[in-house]
Amino acid sequence: AMQSAVFLAVRHGGRMERGGRRRSEPEGADKGRMKRTIIKDWKTRLSYFLQNSSSSNRRKSKKAGKHRNYFRPSPEEAQLWSEAFDELLANKYGLAAFRAFLKSEFCEENIEFWLACEDFKKTKSPQKLTSKAKKIYNDFIEKEAPKEINIDFQTKNMIAQNIQEATHTCFSAAQRRVYSLMENNSYPRFLESEFYQELCKKTPISRATQGT
Numbered sequence: 001a002m003q004s005a006v007f008l009a010v011r012h013g014g015r016m017e018r019g020g021r022r023r024s025e026p027e028g029a030d031k032g033r034m035k036r037t038i039i040k041d042w043k044t045r046l047s048y049f050l051q052n053s054s055s056s057n058r059r060k061s062k063k064a065g066k067h068r069n070y071f072r073p074s075p076e077e078a079q080l081w082s083e084a085f086d087e088l089l090a091n092k093y094g095l096a097a098f099r100a101f102l103k104s105e106f107c108e109e110n111i112e113f114w115l116a117c118e119d120f121k122k123t124k125s126p127q128k129l130t131s132k133a134k135k136i137y138n139d140f141i142e143k144e145a146p147k148e149i150n151i152d153f154q155t156k157n158m159i160a161q162n163i164q165e166a167t168h169t170c171f172s173a174a175q176r177r178v179y180s181l182m183e184n185n186s187y188p189r190f191l192e193s194e195f196y197q198e199l200c201k202k203t204p205i206s207r208a209t210q211g212t
Helices: 004-010 014-025 027-056 073-079 085-090 092-104 109-121 126-141 153-163 172-194 195-200 205-209
Strands: none
Touching: 027 092, 073 195, 085 092, 085 172, 092 109, 092 172, 092 195, 109 126, 109 172, 126 153, 153 172, 172 195
């Protein structure tokens, strides 16, 4: 309940208690302010995820394309993300924007788990595979895990057994489940969000948030 109250405060620019004033204000101005607040919150989260993804993934190529991730995509590029969920996930900026959106919906553990699984599948050393499997289990799978994902008891049990002798397919079933959960629920909502709609427009977001 507390989380949804916080989310409502974010959605309404923290003006929940001043609802009475709205009657005297033109509705358009009120909506405009709300939209600017939402977009500003998005930009803050987005820059956090962009910086984090660039520092972890691009250590080796410090000079090569260090700032590429920060470029706002063209409206044409952003529109491609609506064609397939994979198009969105494959784009650095798109992934960061989707993570920012999930954070606003309080379900960012889904994309974090999916990313952890992607990283896990690329792990070559058997020792690292086992230690990463245990970390993913502790973070996302076990009961009361800090970022517990919503998967069935049977799948959780199977993972608990499989991580004893970890292989690259330990989390495959759970990853598929979480992927389809995101694709069917969060992804369509992301495409309808103010932020995504702004990215598909010709005018840059920064103009919409200047002076706020």
